[in-house]
Amino acid sequence: MKINGNEIRPGNVITHKNGLWLAVKTQAVKPGKGPAYAQVELKNLIDGTKLNERFRASETVERVRLEQKDHQYLYAEGDMLTFMDTDTYDQIQIPRELLEDRAAFLQDGMKVTVESHEGRAIGVALPDHVTLAVVEADPVVKGQTAASSYKPAMLENGVRVMVPPFVEAGERVVVDTNEITYVKRAE
Template identity: 45%
Template structure:
């Protein structure tokens, strides 16, 4: 289906120069002089190579229809993830890089959302939030009560996140996978 380039968003799949690409990032650039244009970072679905392309705002591109399904991560080996479709129990393997920025959040047994185009996996993503354990948390600095004080912590998957002072090492917390931020303490 033909759409204007300014209607593209992350996770859309387009066909450009005979290849299929998954849109990773979208920026509208308004130069001081001249016409506005769209800068798009995208990944080739078949090879995984990232490229960036500029489109004029009124230029049309071929957007492909994607089908979304829920799968379970069976196991991760090197950079390959084996997934199982929860409806058909079909198993398939995809590259971990298809998860993009959410790669550190992918774990065994997790339910993920998989996008396919004509049976080919183009991307997969974890839930909006995940529960992780704090592996290391800095000590609380006294006297910072005038404003909200957060301290750095390292999670079990190696991600650094800012947490409230009451969070200690070993605490389970809910983390947003979109921006790697603290949401709340996990309910037990």
């Protein structure tokens, strides 16, 4: 599907320079002189390289539709993660590096969406939020009363996030898996 260069949005997958690229960030720029353009940060879905490109509104790019299937996370073995198709029960293995830092949020039996292009897995979409226990939280410093003061905490999966001062070790919190940030206390 062809789209104009100024219609590229974060999350879109496009073909560019004989490769598959994911739009990570986009910014509309209108210089004082010359035509407007979209400044797009792209990430190559095959080798992970990054690229900054300018696309004018008059340019067209090919937007790629990815096949999405529901899978269930089973286990990790070395650098490979094993998922099971929830319809056919077929198992596939995906390299851990495809998920980068978000691989730490995988939990046994978690439902995920595997995105593939021409039969090759190129992405895994985790649930937006997961609930994890805080195993270690720094004590609150007396006199720190600013509303925006956060303290570091270690989660049960080994990931460090900044949490509000009232969160203590042993509590369960909801974490955003995309931004890797604290959302709220778990109910």
